Amino acid sequence: MKYFYFGELPIFHIQPKVDRVNVADTPVEMIYVSNIKTTNYYVLKSYDFSVLLCHATTFEHLNDIIKLRRANGMLNTHIIVTRIEDRAEVLFNVDADTDLGITVHFLDDEQELEKLLIDLIRP
Numbered sequence: 001m002k003y004f005y006f007g008e009l010p011i012f013h014i015q016p017k018v019d020r021v022n023v024a025d026t027p028v029e030m031i032y033v034s035n036i037k038t039t040n041y042y043v044l045k046s047y048d049f050s051v052l053l054c055h056a057t058t059f060e061h062l063n064d065i066i067k068l069r070r071a072n073g074m075l076n077t078h079i080i081v082t083r084i085e086d087r088a089e090v091l092f093n094v095d096a097d098t099d100l101g102i103t104v105h106f107l108d109d110e111q112e113l114e115k116l117l118i119d120l121i122r123p
Helices: 041-047 059-071 087-093 110-121
Strands: 003-007 022-025 030-035 051-056 076-081 102-106
Touching (some): 030 041, 051 059, 059 076, 087 102
Parallel strands (some): 003 051, 051 076, 076 102
Antiparallel strands (some): 022 030
16 A cells, blocks of 8 residues: 655654655655645656545645545545544535545544554554
8 A cells, every 4th residue: 555644744753845745654654745735746646646644734624635636536535633623514524424435533632643644554
């Protein structure tokens, strides 16, 4: 499996940058990393990723995630949500009730982000 993380928070000592791709070496698997505001969809298509891991802290981020998915063939996507209180509105915004390729995780403590990512990619 090839994983791509989109977010603004650093993971595994890698700071996501807009339109740049870095590689985070986790204890389990490498994760490609970019900022959620990226528009460099060429990278996604050329690397043949199988799973998107996205961290959203605003409704604007959720909209960006939907654009990323549409531009890249509706890949399986895990959306990790922090700082957004209205959980029902989050689920509605990403069509989680009808799009079975989206799984939403609500995380209360952003310090646990790396732990959740490892749990998601662990075989």
